[in-house]
Amino acid sequence: MANKIDVKELLEAGVHFGHMTRKWDPNMAPYIYMERNGIHIINLYKTAAKIEEANEALKKIAASGRKILFVATKKQAKDIVAEKAAACNMPYITERWPGGMLTNFITIRKAIKKMASIDRMKKDGTFMTLSKKERLQVDRLRAKLDKNLGSIADMSRIPAALFVVDIKAEHIAVKEAKKLNIPVFAMVDTNSDPRLVEYVIPANDDASKSIDKILSLVTTSITEGLSERKSDKEETATEAPVAEAEETSSEA
Known part of the structure; x- marks a missing residue:
């Protein structure tokens, strides 16, 4: 089971503040507790349950070895998402969302391969055989690709x-x-339609403190899932030689 969420911690992080x-x-x-000074207050007990x-x-997705793509391009969320997603080895988009990122993934993969191809050119010396102008063009292309797609380079x-901060x-x-x-997990503020996502986390999606708190909680669960996967793999690797030895012994 997932760890119990401390409502007091959510309160201290300002997760309860909705929009006007x-x-x-x-x-x-259903997720609003009350109105205060013209602002909706989110019910944190419902947030904790969600x-x-x-x-x-x-946690189950991470334990199965599949990837969760984090998406947050708004200023106050970008750095937090990049740090938390990278820490649990998950891909993320914090610059402009590349149109067709999911629906036209083949094209995105081609762009990622192009980036890898440029890196190979630099390693094997091919890059230095180009003219100064060509090298400059290739460097600019590499920088552009890295800015937009660098964080998903390992997503095959x-x-x-998806985990989204601000569905609007x-x-x-x-x-x-x-x-x-593809199921969407999201921080959903009082100005958004929760019906658009499968896993709603009612929360203030504008304050960096609130975003940091929610991201810390979800990435901790992802890390737990990854640890479980690693333990299972190690267990299987240990059991295999033992089973083989037992089989050989019974044959003898």
Whole structure:
């Protein structure tokens, strides 16, 4: 089971602060506790329950060896997402979402291969045989590809799930995932429609402290899933020679 979420910690991180009441999405009503000074307050007990539910599912995905793609291009979330996703070895997009990132993944893979090809050129010396102008063009292309796709360079296939901060800001990513039936886990504020995602975490998606808190909780579960996978692999590797030895012994 996932770890119990401390509601007090969520409160201290400001996770409960929603948007102004006039900007709300009525579909968020089940997750709203009250209104205070024209701002909707999110019910943190419901948030805690939803985090636990999401964490259980994320842990299973990580334990199965599949990838979870983190998406957050808004200023206050970018650095947090990059740090937390990288720490649990998951791909992330923090620059502009490349159109067709999921629905046209073959093209994205070609761009990633191009990046690897440039790196090989630099290693084997081919790069230095180019003219100064050509080297400059290749360097610019490599920098551009790295900025947009560097964080997904190791993603060889479509991710098993998306984790999104602010589904309004990342509506294209959510739409592409929906087309391919990829489950979306997301921090959903009071101005968004929770029906667009499979795993809703009602939370303040604007404050960096709130984003950091939620990301810390979900990536901890992902890390646990990865640790379980590693332990299972080691166990299997240890059991194999023992089973082989027993088989040889019985044959003798």
